[in-house]
Amino acid sequence: MSVRLTTDPAEFKATTFPFLRRDPVLNSYILSNTEDRISGILHDPAPPVFLSIHDETTDEVLGAVFCTALRGIQLGALSDALVPAIVDACAARAPNPDVIAGTASAALLLTELLAARSGKTFRQTTGMRLHKLGTFVEQHANGTARQAVAADVEVVVPLLTAYGIELGHPLPPDEQYRWVRTRIERGRLWLWEDDGHVVSVVGHQQTLFNSTRVGPVYTPPFARGHGYASALTAHVTRLLQAAGSEVCLNTDLANPTSNKIYAAIGYRPLNDFIVYELT
Incomplete structure (x- = not known):
């Protein structure tokens, strides 16, 4: 080789x-x-x-x-x-x-x-599970989904900044603004609104060879427990599937809630990926 x-x-x-x-x-x-x-x-x-x-x-x-x-x-x-x-x-x-x-x-x-x-020495830090959509199952919550537009940048940036902090990979502020703007321009960010408030954000990657990965998915703590992320992820998933794409996403192995949510939409485990750190 x-x-x-x-x-x-x-x-x-x-x-x-x-x-x-x-x-x-x-x-x-x-x-x-x-x-x-x-x-x-x-x-x-x-x-x-x-x-x-x-x-x-x-x-x-x-x-x-x-x-x-x-x-x-x-x-x-x-x-x-x-x-x-x-x-x-x-x-x-x-x-x-x-x-x-x-x-x-x-x-x-x-x-x-x-x-x-x-x-x-080394230690295992995180584990991710790749899921592939099987039979799609619609999900419901109060509110509606819509595609993010340029005017949403100031709303979305704090949400995805908090997401990065929770993951332990925060981006510098200027980089976070650029990240959000470019993905909104490409139609790759979606929002769930309830009673006039943005309560969840879901993105997806570029479709390549008829396959698209959903993510990031983030709901701020105050809005959790209402099914917003499930409904929005399902909405984005359905649109991608309708466009002819295979759909996949990653979950944190240490988060049984997210794994349960995506299973309800119809995602099935495909493979696990582990992260190690040398110290």
Whole structure:
């Protein structure tokens, strides 16, 4: 096997998307993050590094990985067998080699190998579960859904700032404004209103190869428990499905409430992804 590195997302796309599109739901995170960097709506404090793993004889792409300063090493659905091939490159070139995310076994294997090289210890921080929509089930709540417009920026920014803080990944204020504006311009943010107040926000990623990932999903604490997020997520899901897309989303494994909510809409577990941190 051979490993190729680039800091150019367009080059990475040309190399790996024909491979990744074979399962656009399972590879949704790498596909959408790469596309958003190409379109200029995702920015990094340090240049990201993209890796492609190839068969040395045929040059066939076998796997794809991207590494960023904020999110660490993202293995996606990389198989365990390919992990040893990327250790040197990740240790030497990843802008943040201390965070590793991937399937449970692949992420643990790379974490162990990097920890052995650096002498650091490690811990599991979070776990995410990727769900794919099966049979859609409508959800209901008081109020109505609508697509966010430019005038909603001042309302949406505080909501998604709070969302980032809860996740432990807050964006700087200027970056948060830019993030919200660009997604509103692209029609990728939706709001639920009840009695004239915005009580929930749901976004979705760009549709790629007839697959779309829903997220973020956020309801402020004062508005929780009324079914707003369920109803809005269902609304966005139905629109995406009606447009011919397969629909997926991620949930926090430590949050049984969100997993229950999305199951009620018709989402079914597809794969788990674990995040480790070297310390």
